[in-house]
Amino acid sequence: MGNHEKRGSGISKLITNTGFMRGELEKRRGFLYKIAYSWCHNPALADDLVQEAMLKALRNARQLKNTEAVNGWLSKILANCWYDYLRRTRETVDLDSLPYEDETPEGDIHEKQDIVRRVRAMIAELPLGQRQVITLVDLAGFSYVEIADILDIPVGTVMSRISRARNILRKKLADYDPRQEIMRAKIRRIK
Amino acid sequence: MSMNDKYSDEKLQLFIDDEMNSSDRAEIMGAINNDDDLSNRVCELIQLKDAVRLAYSEPPESGHATAHRKPAFHTRTWLNAVAAVLLLAVGTLGGWMLYPQFGASNEAIVLAAVKQPQKENIILHISKSDPEQFTAALNYAEQFLTEHEAQGHQIDVVAHAGGLNMMRADVSPIREQIVAMMDKYDNIHFIACAGAIKMYTQKNGVAPDIIQGVGTDDTAFDHIVGRLQDGGWKYIKVESIKEI
Numbered sequence: 204m205g206n207h208e209k210r211g212s213g214i215s216k217l218i219t220n221t222g223f224m225r226g227e228l229e230k231r232r233g234f235l236y237k238i239a240y241s242w243c244h245n246p247a248l249a250d251d252l253v254q255e256a257m258l259k260a261l262r263n264a265r266q267l268k269n270t271e272a273v274n275g276w277l278s279k280i281l282a283n284c285w286y287d288y289l290r291r292t293r294e295t296v297d298l299d300s301l302p303y304e305d306e307t308p309e310g311d312i313h314e315k316q317d318i319v320r321r322v323r324a325m326i327a328e329l330p331l332g333q334r335q336v337i338t339l340v341d342l343a344g345f346s347y348v349e350i351a352d353i354l355d356i357p358v359g360t361v362m363s364r365i366s367r368a369r370n371i372l373r374k375k376l377a378d379y380d381p382r383q384e385i386m387r388a389k390i391r392r393i394k
Numbered sequence: 395m396s397m398n399d400k401y402s403d404e405k406l407q408l409f410i411d412d413e414m415n416s417s418d419r420a421e422i423m424g425a426i427n428n429d430d431d432l433s434n435r436v437c438e439l440i441q442l443k444d445a446v447r448l449a450y451s452e453p454p455e456s457g458h459a460t461a462h463r464k465p466a467f468h469t470r471t472w473l474n475a476v477a478a479v480l481l482l483a484v485g486t487l488g489g490w491m492l493y494p495q496f497g498a499s500n501e502a503i504v505l506a507a508v509k510q511p512q513k514e515n516i517i518l519h520i521s522k523s524d525p526e527q528f529t530a531a532l533n534y535a536e537q538f539l540t541e542h543e544a545q546g547h548q549i550d551v552v553a554h555a556g557g558l559n560m561m562r563a564d565v566s567p568i569r570e571q572i573v574a575m576m577d578k579y580d581n582i583h584f585i586a587c588a589g590a591i592k593m594y595t596q597k598n599g600v601a602p603d604i605i606q607g608v609g610t611d612d613t614a615f616d617h618i619v620g621r622l623q624d625g626g627w628k629y630i631k632v633e634s635i636k637e638i
Binding site for chain 2: 247251258261337366373
């Protein structure tokens with residue numbers, strides 16, 4: 204195959220991948236925002252991280268080798284944007300010390316919202332690594348192997364972080380609500 | 395030893411996260427049917443998983459995710475965007491190969507990049523709070539406008555994240571130069587990301603003091619993608635100017 208043909212093939216692939224990425228970004232913006240928000244618990248920051256991730260994805264569309272793995276690829280980019288943000292702000296802000304920002308309107312609190320608010324606050328208090336794995340497995344539905352790839356950590360670390368995160372959440376939820384049975388029933392009913 | 399004692403929390407997590415092979419899964423399913431304590435532990439883990447899902451089923455909107463979103467891409471405009479992305483990839487590489495002798499000098503790099511044939515309007519994107527990048531962006535813009543004054547090409551300087559500091563009247567080291575350029579040229583626009591402004595406001599309790607005349611209505615992403623959709627725009631990340 205000549206050089207021109209190789210170059211033509213590369214450009215065709217770039218067009219295909221970039222076009223594919225356009226559609227995926229349109230569809231996945233909400234998904235990425237949900238993950239970003241569960242990590243930082245700040246709507247504006249989450250939006251900013253998603254924008255950064257989408258721009259990087261658009262610029263690097265040709266790097267996506269397996270189009271079926273786009274969720275994982277985008278999540279990995281998002282995680283890297285999050286790490287970049289942490290590095291940029293490390294000298295001035297301890298992200299793990301940031302207070303959880305409650306977006307619930309005053310006077311609009313009932314039982315479902317109360318549970319939502321408290322669970323978000325509990326997750327916000329988890330160490331960053333545990334927060335990431337618990338949301339990636341429970342919200343995004345990634346497998347342990349996929350999470351290991353997204354966060355660039357061993358699978359064993361994924362498993363131990365999930366285990367520790369769930370133990371903490373379980374204890375906090377038990378401490379929080381003596382009417383746990385009511386809460387469980389409510390969650391079941393909402394589903 | 396009861397069935398409940400036989401299964402560790404880690405093993406039950408593999409079960410609820412669907413990480414088990416079918417035989418182990420069947421074994422636990424059978425055990426759950428015969429052991430109330432084990433059944434309760436599994437239920438508790440599933441309920442915990444449900445609680446996490448519920449907590450983020452409707453995350454609060456940032457106010458920008460929908461308010462400033464452009465209409466969905468259309469095939470024709472998207473082809474233009476693809477072309478712009480292609481130009482970015484090819485243009486960056488081309489610049490590197492054409493001007494290797496300027497590798498050590500930022501000023502020379504900027505000049506070299508600007509002296510390449512420009513057939514398009516330019517989006518300059520800055521995301522870091524780095525005075526050197528601020529200056530590089532302004533030098534690039536000034537050179538571009540000088541070189542292409544007759545053609546009437548436009549240039550947009552879009553700042554988000556740390557790059558917002560470039561557009562802040564109170565901290566920007568190049569505030570006067572930005573004001574002077576806006577006065578001098580009609581075809582340069584400075585845009586501060588609406589999302590970054592909101593984030594700053596949330597964090598500090600007060601809105602940033604943005605230089606008068608800088609646009610603040612759009613997010614960086616929406617503005618950039620909107621331009622690429624329009625066609626005739628070339629995207630350049632400011633840090634790549636430095637690195638070339």
